[in-house]
Structure formats: structure tokens, C-alpha cells
Amino acid sequence: MKLKVAVLFGGKSTEHEISIISAIQAIGYINTDKYEVIPVYISKNYDYYVGEDVGKIEEYTHIPELLKKSTRVIWVKDGDKVSLVRYPMKKFGNNVITTVDVAFPIVHGTNVEDGTLQGFLTTLGLPVVGCDVLSSAVGMNKYVMKTVLKDNNIPVLDCKCYTWKDYEDVDGLVAKIEAAFTYPVIVKPLNLGSSIGIKKASNKEELLEALDLGFEFSRKILVERAISQLKEINCSVLGDYESAEASECEEPVNSDDILSFEDKYIGGAKGGAKGAKTGGSKGMASLKRKIPADISSEMRDRIRKMAVDAFICLGCSGVSRIDFMIDMATNEVYLNEINTIPGSLSFYLWEPLGMKYEHLLDNMIQLALKADRENHKVVYSFDTNVLEGVHLGGGSKGSKM
Known part of the structure; x- marks a missing residue:
């Protein structure tokens, strides 16, 4: 059946x-x-x-x-x-x-x-199917994600987190940011994807605009330094906490310093995606990109290993896409963010390695069934007589029993 x-x-x-x-x-x-x-x-x-x-x-x-x-x-x-x-x-x-x-x-x-x-x-x-509650939550919260990865020696850019409360004194907030970073900086909502609400600021005026935009979409925003000579590389990972493998690497082709929502979903909508069965926009599959990415084999191996390490570190399952930044001035690599349910499920990154979309989806479902079998082996409750004979105090302040 x-x-x-x-x-x-x-x-x-x-x-x-x-x-x-x-x-x-x-x-x-x-x-x-x-x-x-x-x-x-x-x-x-x-x-x-x-x-x-x-x-x-x-x-x-x-x-x-x-x-x-x-x-x-x-x-x-x-x-x-x-x-x-x-x-x-x-x-x-x-x-x-x-x-x-x-x-x-x-x-x-x-x-x-x-x-x-x-x-x-x-x-x-x-x-x-996919990530559980904890890994989904951590993956969405960029600040928590960076903290966990940093604690596990996976390189991320230093950042600061600010709230609506900080935004009430916008001049004070700008002063804090300028004391912590030199321009240019990136301002992004703490918990959004698809490049929504993200803006680069090269001076105070642009910073004020970036803060207005970021706080329009989230109660908390993240600020980090912008990499001037930036190359973006994305890599997908399939698996769970026991075993995971990395896909081919891609290099998105963006129309500005930051890959925008339009770059991802609108600009390439007419081009279609290899193997897609639906008309119109193909989601992330329609993005202009270089596959494989224009990087050395050593850099490819480094990024793919880092992607798997981050995936397992965060406790992910199913398919995720992990986005990296290469500082071309120093050749340093930083993990930018993880997408626990990536656009188009990143199927286009697996096809170059011979995995068809049908098989990718089947693997994801089977991983969910495996996790469910394991969960049934864990004891979550047991019979107890702790409630027998319990009499709650009739108004005695502070009484718990």
C-alpha cells in the first residue's frame, strides 16, 4: 500500500x-x-x-x-x-x-x-520530512546560528544583534554600530530569507535607510561588515546527524552587490529550469548561476566539507542549502547562512552529481521515516504515582504541594 x-x-x-x-x-x-x-x-x-x-x-x-x-x-x-x-x-x-x-x-x-x-x-x-523543531529554529535565527557555528570552529563573520528597543534611539543605535564596525556594513532581518529586507550601507545616510528597511520586516536585525571583494558560493547537503553528503557547488550571478529577491525569483523566471514540469517561474532553479562554481578544486573540497560539518553541527535532516562567502582579498571563507528548506529544494545542485530530483525527494522521505523509527525507541513518558495523595494548598501563599 x-x-x-x-x-x-x-x-x-x-x-x-x-x-x-x-x-x-x-x-x-x-x-x-x-x-x-x-x-x-x-x-x-x-x-x-x-x-x-x-x-x-x-x-x-x-x-x-x-x-x-x-x-x-x-x-x-x-x-x-x-x-x-x-x-x-x-x-x-x-x-x-x-x-x-x-x-x-x-x-x-x-x-x-x-x-x-x-x-x-x-x-x-x-x-x-526535513529538519526538526530545534534545527529549524536555529537555522532561521541568524544570530543563534552564528553563535553555535562559531562555538564549533566553523568560520562566520562577527556580528551584532539589535532590537526595536535599540531602534527607539536611532542616533544612539547608529553610534553603537559605527563604534563596532567600519563601513561598509550589511544590515539584515534576523529571521528572514530570500534576501528580503537586506541592505548594504556605505555611510550614515545609507545605514539609516538600511535600519528602516530591516526593522520593517523583523523585530531584530543583524549587522556585520560587508566583504568588498565578495564571491558567493552555495552548496546543498543531504542526510542527517549520522551521515551527510554535499552537492555540487554553485556561484550565483547577481545584478548588484547583494543577491536580491528579484535576482532569485523574478529576473530568471522566463528561462525555466532543467527538468521542470511546471510553467512560469521555477523558483530558485531559475536563478542565473555557474554550476560548477568557478573555484579551485581545493576551495570546492573545503566548502563542501564545511557545509557537511555545519549541517551535522546544527542537527539538520533532509536537504539544506548552505551559503558561503569568499573574501577574494584574503581567500578566507565564511559561512553566511543555512536554508533548512531551500528554494526548489536545491535539486539543481544534485543533478550534476547524477541524483535525479525524484531520488532526492525519495531520500528525504526515507530519512523522515528513519527518524520516526528512532523516536519510537525513546522513552518520553512513564507511569508514576506522583499525583496520588497530592493536596494543593487552599490559598497558602507560595505552596507548591
């Missing part, structure tokens, strides 16, 4: 639309001889929808119309069974739309990729 795999996408995120592209692209490649695929769209209000048209990319040009002809559902756990149930329920007849064996979130950004959705799915007892 086929495993029922629910592919979840959308959500309340600035990368909502990119998630739709990544997920429907992947849905077209999952092996339907082995798995029954259930597309599950998450609206920006956190409502879940299924239906015949939910997995069709052309339907998302008019989302309100799509939702009218789709079925809103809720998740219901009944013993070991997890079902998608019609909501509101009909008074008569069966309200169970389908059961689900595995959850496959293909979501990007805050409120979904950051462990929030992974935690919800975990409480249902479902195997979840």
Missing part, C-alpha cells in the same frame, strides 16, 4: 508565494508508484485546504477563487491515525477526507520554516 504524503506549502510568510512554487514543483517529481501525494495549501490565515486544484500552479493566480472550490480541513489525531477532516463538518456523512502517513513541509520563512509548523506536525505524531 502506498504511503500517503501530505506536502504542505504557503503559510503566513513573506515567502508565501515562493513556497507555492517550490512545493508544486516538487509534487510533480514525487514517485507516485511509491507514494500517494496530498497537496495541502496553508493560507496566510493559517487555514488548511485540499482539493483537486490545490496542486495546480496556474490556480494560484486567483487564490480566493481557488479556495472557494477547495475544501478547508483540520488535522485530527485519533490514536495512531492522523486525518485531514472537513471543516466545518457536515452533519451527515463522512467528514474524513484522507489519512496522512508523512508530512512534507515545503515552506519558506518565518512562522513556517522556523520550527513553528514542524512543532505542530510533531505533536500529531507524524513523521516530518
